[in-house]
Amino acid sequence: MPEKKIRALGLMSGGLDSTLAANLIQNLGVEVLGLHFSTGFCVADRHRLLGNFNNRDKPYRNDALHAGAQLEVPVEIIDIKDRYLPEVVLNPKHGYGSGMNPCIDCRIFMLHRAKEIMAERDYDFIFTGEVLGQRPMSQRRPPMHMIEKETGLEGLLLRPLSAHVMPPTIPEEKGWVDRDKLHGIVGRGRHKQMQLAEEFGLVDYPQPAGGCCFLPDENYSRKLRDLLTFNGPDVDPDDMMLLKVGRHFRLGDDVKIIVGRHESENDFLERFRDGRGSVWVEDYSSPLTLIEGPLSAADLEFTCQITARYSAGRNESEIPVHWQVDGEQGQLRVQPLGEDRRLDEIRI
């Protein structure tokens, strides 16, 4: 009877580390399936969201799929958007990092799901591209050990890039992978990883750019907290999507406006116009402003002034601004808002 091939699941973000880890394990004769978790908070998704509208010649890509194609490793996208917000972001057992990033709970959630897939589909172990000491919250020795324990993956979770500085795992002890071929990378530097990439012939990988998740971002976290405070935890997916673009201002408990910052954001906001009020300037290059919630006449005038402020007519003494609210439309002549501390007070 032929010997059963060892099979492993790899968590693949599409970044260099997880790509290298997959390449290493694949080179050791293990059959690899990459799992890419779609949380709804991916920064690259936002770039693609905005960039792809007017950029058909050079669309942004999903780096995990691209890495899978380079390595010829199958990558499956695991959609966890629906569960991620209520189960991970809103109630993290292990707390937040610098923003609303529950990195440890996030890791645990993804590994739990990977463990289920391992059992369902008869895989032998799980690996990640984690590097000891690379990230302050989740990639230190104590949390890495605790994550293994809490997911019930003790001994079955291999970190090939840092394996030499971690206790041997079952795949190493049983000889499923050759521990000598693994690495002992520690810390935040990328030099060794880039060397490995060259050795493996990987030439096209994303540059590290401050992480791939919105949640550590202070500005994004503030908008998310505001949304949860005023809309409650049952958040509409469109409202979540809109957090990724524009300047946000809160005019009242149930009124918020979103002002596009450039053409791509205007194009993006355009898709969400149905069911929302909108304000724009026709005679000058202008943001599209979306209105969420019921607006008083004073709020509408103020919204028109804000929109005018960010238009190319900002230095005029008065300009016409168009509005459309609840099926009605009209025009107001307003003075574009100048330096006004009210803006800072209402900026989310």
Add this chain to the structure above:
Amino acid sequence: MSPDSKPRRGVAAYVHGIKSDVELERLVDTCDVVVDAMGTFCPEPVIRTQNAARELSAGTVVMILADDAGVEIDLPAWCISTRNEYLGVLREPDKLRVFVRKAAPKAR
């Protein structure tokens, strides 16, 4: 590059399908399954394709309808990664029609 490593594919190597536009036009009416991903953003079109493909038998031709240009790069990459066959894309003003043929599962 180490002696046992092989040159890797770049993007340009897989963005073109293997069928001509004329052949793809024929598939519009003769494809086996349609996956509607209009109005969704990546990675949703890939997730829908992947979920649909899971239930299909080898050789089935799937037409994915989408208006996010990201499918033109993500679906070919997904095909290479999963060893499905990327047949090509028809570009229309308001939508993209991407064609994929389900491959036979890999023997274990």
